[in-house]
Every structure is written in structure tokens, then in C-alpha cells.
Amino acid sequence: MQIVPLAVPRPLRIVLPGGSGQVGQALARRFQERGHHVTVLTRGPYAAPWHTVHWDGAETGPWTETLEGADVCINLTGRSVNCRYNAENRRQIYASRIGSTRLLNRVITGLANPPKLWMNASAATLYRRVVDAHGVDLPEDENSSLEGGDVLGAKAWNTRRGFTQRVIRDWEAAFYETATSRTRKVALRSAVVFSPTPGSAFAVLSNLVRLSLGGAQGSGRQFVSWIHEADYARAVEFLIGREDLDGPINLVAPNPLPNRVFIEALRDAWDVPNGLPAPSLFIRIGAFVMRTEAELVLQSCRAVPGRLLRAGFRFEFPDWPEAAEDLVRQWRHRND
Numbered sequence: 001m002q003i004v005p006l007a008v009p010r011p012l013r014i015v016l017p018g019g020s021g022q023v024g025q026a027l028a029r030r031f032q033e034r035g036h037h038v039t040v041l042t043r044g045p046y047a048a049p050w051h052t053v054h055w056d057g058a059e060t061g062p063w064t065e066t067l068e069g070a071d072v073c074i075n076l077t078g079r080s081v082n083c084r085y086n087a088e089n090r091r092q093i094y095a096s097r098i099g100s101t102r103l104l105n106r107v108i109t110g111l112a113n114p115p116k117l118w119m120n121a122s123a124a125t126l127y128r129r130v131v132d133a134h135g136v137d138l139p140e141d142e143n144s145s146l147e148g149g150d151v152l153g154a155k156a157w158n159t160r161r162g163f164t165q166r167v168i169r170d171w172e173a174a175f176y177e178t179a180t181s182r183t184r185k186v187a188l189r190s191a192v193v194f195s196p197t198p199g200s201a202f203a204v205l206s207n208l209v210r211l212s213l214g215g216a217q218g219s220g221r222q223f224v225s226w227i228h229e230a231d232y233a234r235a236v237e238f239l240i241g242r243e244d245l246d247g248p249i250n251l252v253a254p255n256p257l258p259n260r261v262f263i264e265a266l267r268d269a270w271d272v273p274n275g276l277p278a279p280s281l282f283i284r285i286g287a288f289v290m291r292t293e294a295e296l297v298l299q300s301c302r303a304v305p306g307r308l309l310r311a312g313f314r315f316e317f318p319d320w321p322e323a324a325e326d327l328v329r330q331w332r333h334r335n336d
Contacts, residue, residue: 011035011036011037012031012036012037012071012072012240013036013037013039013069013070013071013072014031014036014037014038014039014070014071014072014073014074015039015040015041015066015067015070015072015073015074015115016028016038016039016040016041016073016074016075016076017041017055017057017073017074017075017076017077017100017104018041018042018057018075018076018077018078018100018121019040019041019042019074019076020040020042020043020044020046020052021076022193022195022197022199022200022229023076023190023193023195023229023232024040024074024076025048026193026195026229026232026233027074027232027233027236028040028048028050029049030233030237031050031237032049032050037051038050038051039051039052039053039066039070040052040053041053041054041055041063041066042054042055043055043056043057051066053066057077057096057099057100057103058099058100058103059103060103060106060107064107064111067107067108067111067114067115068111068112068113068114069113070114070115071115071116071117072115072116072117072118072119072240073104073108073115073117073118073119074118074119074236075100075101075104075118075119075120075121076121077096077097077100077101077121078093078096078097078100078121079092079093079096079097081093081164085163090163093167094166094167094170097121097167097171097174098167098170098171098174101120101171101174101175102174102177102178104118104120105174105175105177105178105180106178108180108183109178109179109180114180114182114183115183116182116183116184117183117184117185117186117239117240118180118183118184118185118186119185119186119187119188119236119239120171120172120175120185120186120187120188121188121190122168122171122172122175122187122188122189122190122248123164123168123189123190123191124140124189124190124191124225124250124251124252124301124303125164125165125168125299125301125303126146126165126168126169126172126189127140127144127145127146127301127303128140128144128145128146129300129301130144130145135221136221137222137223137300137302138302139256139302139303139304140301140302140303140304141250141303141304141305141306141307142189142247142248142249142250142306142307143306146169164295164299172187172248175187184243184246185246185247186239186245186246186247186248186249187247187248187249188236188249188251189248189249189250189251189252189303190227190232190250190251190252191225191226191227191250191251191252191253191256191301191303192224192225192226192227193226193227193228193229193232194226194227194228194229194323194327195229195327196229196327196328196330196331196334196335197334198335202327202331203331205263205266206266206270206328206331208275209263209266209267209270209272209275210270210272212272212274212275212276213275213276213278214263214266214267214270214272214275214276215263215274215275215276215277215278216259216260216263216277216278217259217263217277217278217283217297217298218259218278218279218280218283218297218298219259219280220258220259220260220263220277221258221259221260221300222258222259222298222299222300222301223256223257223258223259223300223301223302224256224257224258224259224262224301224320225252225253225256225301225302225303226252226253226256226262226320226323227251227252227253228253228315228316228317228323228326228327230316230317231253231315231316231317232251234313234316235249235251235305235308235313236251238308238311238313242311245307245311248307249305249307249308250303250304250305250306250307250308251305251308252303252304252305253305253315253317253318253319253320253323254304254305254309254315254318255318255319255320256301256302256303256304257320259297261320262320263275265320265321265324266324268321268324269321269324269325269327269328270328280298283297283298
């Protein structure tokens with residue numbers, strides 16, 4: 001199948017609520033370079049080549065005018081999950097996602113000329129983990145079963161994995177709970193987006209590798225779903241041009257791989273021959289010291305981009321070794 005190009009004869013008006021983070025800035029930069037008019041809605045407006053407007057993700061205000069007549073809204077709002085899941089952080093993680101999504105539903109349905117497309121961030125860790133007879137994770141696309149049961153109950157709020165699943169389920173439920181007949185909706189179920197920027201997941205893992213601490217993490221058998229920053233932006237652009245696609249879309253590279261293989265390829269890209277492994281206990285202790293959660297490393301996810309591939313999208317970086325080499329090359333060019 002042929003990739004359908006971005007079907008737009010004119011510059012687009014694109015609004016990115018919560019677009020001041022790594023992913024949002026990558027999208028804003030790409031769209032700006034292609035001549036589109038980009039507006040980022042952010043709690044703290046900053047100097048940028050694109051337009052920034054204040055919003056708090058909780059209340060209406062002058063920012064609603066940016067959505068009137070816009071072509072695309074891409075909501076990336078959400079407190080970082082790279083933290084300890086104590087009661088207050090859980091509250092903020094949940095409220096920032098569900099609250100901002102419901103707010104946008106209210107605003108968009110009340111506009112005279114709403115955006116033609118609304119993409120809302122989600123996560124690929126939503127799927128129920130299924131293994132084969134040998135205990136190996138089976139690949140999961142958009143047709144796979146989702147987590148359920150007690151994940152949606154009160155117990156889920158106080159368990160780490162259960163909390164993550166509940167947030168994602170409620171996030172998508174809030175996204176679709178209001179009908180928007182004039183606005184197409186796409187839920188972006190993304191994996192970790194790897195970018196050669198300071199503070200990113202790639203930077204953290206690269207630091208471990210370069211300190212010879214880049215061995216298998218935990219059992220090393222848990223699957224890592226990932227996507228290169230360039231393919232994330234290209235996939236979003238692809239979806240803008242495909243008016244026939246709506247609903248959930250997995251934004252993940254087509255070839256997830258076990259942690260042991262994943263980290264080995266990153267060592268090869270950095271030309272580091274060895275790395276000390278980190279047993280699960282060490283991961284949990286390290287996560288506690290760093291005030292984050294071990295599940296971000298130990299949780300297994302083998303999501304695949306079924307709908308993107310069937311629609312004809314071709315990844316520039318389908319395999320992690322080539323993606324890692326490109327990211328390392330960019331990092332050295334920018335930072336070393």
C-alpha cells in the first residue's frame with residue numbers, strides 16, 4: 001500500500017494543549033517548519049518560534065479562542081508519571097489527564113467552528129498482558145483485550161499497575177464520553193517516545209550505559225515498546241491526512257523487543273561493550289531513591305501498530321538498533 005500524503009492544500013492551524021514538553025515541542029517544531037500555524041497552550045508561556053497561550057487545563061479562558069476555526073487539536077496534557085505514586089501525585093496524574101480532556105470536550109462542543117480533528121494522548125500500556133505457553137508476551141494491537149476487572153475498582157487506585165491502567169481507561173472514556181459530530185477523534189496510544197534531548201528517557205538510559213551500568217534490567221525478559229521521535233511526528237502527520245481513520249491508534253514501532261536485547265543494542269550504539277545488570281530489587285531501591293516508580297522499567301509491554309501498518313504507514317525506524325544509532329548520532333552532534 002502507498003502512504004497517503006498529508007492531504008492539505010494550505011497551511012493548517014494546529015493547537016497543542018500541554019504541548020510544552022518533549023513530545024509537544026517536537027511536534028510544534030515539525031509543523032512550524034512545514035509552514036503551519038502552531039499554538040501551544042501552556043501553564044507557563046515561553047519564548048518559541050510558535051505562538052504560546054496560557055491555560056491551566058482546568059478552566060475556560062481566552063485560550064478557547066485559539067480552537068475556534070482551528071484545523072487540528074492535539075491534547076498532550078498530563079502530569080509526568082516519572083514520580084513516586086503517593087496519594088498526591090496519583091491525584092495530580094489522574095486529574096490532569098481526565099480533567100483537561102473533559103474541559104476540551106465542553107469547549108469544543110460549544111464552538112461555532114470546532115477543530116476538524118482532535119487527537120488525545122493515551123498510552124499503549126492499556127492492554128492486558130497475554131503470554132504463550134513459554135511465558136513470552138504475545139504482540140498486542142488495537143484489537144487486543146484491554147485491562148479490566150478490579151483495575152476499574154477502588155483497589156486499583158492503591159496498586160501501581162492497577163492505577164496506571166485505571167488512569168488510561170478513564171482517560172479514553174473521558175475523551176469519548178461526549179459526541180463531537182463535527183470533530184474526528186483519535187486516541188494516540190503511544191509507547192515511550194525516544195528523543196536525543198536532555199532529561200528524556202533516552203538520556204537517562206544512555207547515562208546508565210555510558211557509566212557501564214547498562215545491563216539487563218530486572219529479568220531482562222520484559223518487552224519494551226518504543227517509538228523514535230521522528231516516527232511519532234510522522235505518524236501524527238499521517239493521521240491528519242487520513243480522514244478515514246479515527247478511534248484508538250497505537251503509536252509504537254512495529255518491533256518491540258525484550259529489555260535485555262533492547263539495552264544491548266543501546267550499548268552497541270554507544271560502543272560500550274559491557275554493562276552491569278540491575279536485578280529487580282536494585283531497580284526498586286534505585287527507583288525509591290530517585291523518587292520514581294520501578295514499574296516504568298519492569299512492566300512488560302509488547303504493543304504493535306496494527307492500524308498504522310494496515311493503513312500503509314511506513315516507519316523510518318522500525319527496528320531499535322538503527323533507531324538507537326540515529327539517536328546516539330544526533331546526541332553526539334547536539335551535546336558532546
